[in-house]
Amino acid sequence: MQPESKSLQRPTDSATALAACLVKLLEDTGGEATEADLLVALGAAFSLCSYESANGEFPILAECHDLALPEAADLFGIRLRALHPPRARFGLDHSAEFAEHFEDSYVPLIERAVAHGQPVLALRGWPAESGATWGLILPDECGNDPLRGVAGGSRDVIPLVEPALQCYVIEEVHPEQPQADDVLLCGARAAVRLVEEGPRVYPGLLLTPQTLAGVAKVLERSPDVEALQVVRNVASVLAARRGAAARYLEQHAEGMRTQFKDNVRTLRQLCEQSAKNAHRLSSVINESGQNRDAARNSLAGLSQQSGEMMSVIETISGFGE
Numbered sequence: 001m002q003p004e005s006k007s008l009q010r011p012t013d014s015a016t017a018l019a020a021c022l023v024k025l026l027e028d029t030g031g032e033a034t035e036a037d038l039l040v041a042l043g044a045a046f047s048l049c050s051y052e053s054a055n056g057e058f059p060i061l062a063e064c065h066d067l068a069l070p071e072a073a074d075l076f077g078i079r080l081r082a083l084h085p086p087r088a089r090f091g092l093d094h095s096a097e098f099a100e101h102f103e104d105s106y107v108p109l110i111e112r113a114v115a116h117g118q119p120v121l122a123l124r125g126w127p128a129e130s131g132a133t134w135g136l137i138l139p140d141e142c143g144n145d146p147l148r149g150v151a152g153g154s155r156d157v158i159p160l161v162e163p164a165l166q167c168y169v170i171e172e173v174h175p176e177q178p179q180a181d182d183v184l185l186c187g188a189r190a191a192v193r194l195v196e197e198g199p200r201v202y203p204g205l206l207l208t209p210q211t212l213a214g215v216a217k218v219l220e221r222s223p224d225v226e227a228l229q230v231v232r233n234v235a236s237v238l239a240a241r242r243g244a245a246a247r248y249l250e251q252h253a254e255g256m257r258t259q260f261k262d263n264v265r266t267l268r269q270l271c272e273q274s275a276k277n278a279h280r281l282s283s284v285i286n287e288s289g290q291n292r293d294a295a296r297n298s299l300a301g302l303s304q305q306s307g308e309m310m311s312v313i314e315t316i317s318g319f320g321e
Contacts, residue, residue: 025119120136
């Protein structure tokens with residue numbers, strides 16, 4: 001029997017999809033967490049990275065927030081093991097050899113994990129119509145077909161239909177409730193690490209300032225409907241991530257250690273301002289490409305807030321060292 005349909009993620013944002021998968025793992029084992037908790041811990045709440053599209057015309061949001069996945073998951077009691085490092089997945093989606101290798105080498109490993117009751121976190125390979133990035137191959141749903149699970153904005157069970165570019169075996173889940181400042185510290189260090197290591201681990205990665213600059217270039221010309229939709233998507237994802245960060249920081253402000261509090265207050269205010277500017281950017285863009293002045297003003301605010309946020313994040317990341 002398939003579970004009741006229920007929103008699991010926003011399929012346009014791989015970071016939210018990844019966070020939602022971790023939340024499900026915790027809920028299924030008696031734990032409790034929110035997507036905001038995990039977005040902060042992964043550092044995604046403070047970042048927005050992309051790649052340049054093949055034609056160079058607009059940014060494509062990057063699937064890069066498993067850089068600190070082991071550390072973030074461990075905070076919440078999730079122990080996992082990658083079948084290969086994140087760097088190794090690049091170019092695999094265009095490799096016929098990888099499809100054969102996945103079938104011959106990875107599928108048996110996944111089947112073995114599933115047979116022992118271990119879910120597998122998988123990046124891509126889900127049906128295109130699901131819009132899925134990250135999903136979970138679930139032992140209870142596999143039956144005679146071991147590669148089935150949930151992904152793509154629903155808790156309906158769907159098959160994995162192509163080789164997954166990245167897999168993590170969930171070795172055990174013993175839910176824990178970490179201290180809020182430990183979650184923030186983990187996320188701050190993840191965000192700094194993404195700046196320092198991201199372009200090496202994820203070739204071609206554009207960091208937040210470059211992503212916003214890419215959006216600005218789209219709006220400076222006469223963009224077509226597709227390009228405008230990409231910009232709306234980027235703005236919506238940014239608004240959601242910054243809004244999640246602001247809510248988390250507001251909710252947990254009193255529980256933060258004393259040395260964090262001034263920085264947390266500043267960071268929360270910057271996240272709130274950034275979320276408002278991102279919402280405004282999304283709302284002022286229309287298919288005729290008008291409202292450019294308002295869009296430029298929103299982008300200018302986002303760029304300034306991004307720089308200020310990173311400064312605060314770097315300060316927080318240094319605590320405890």
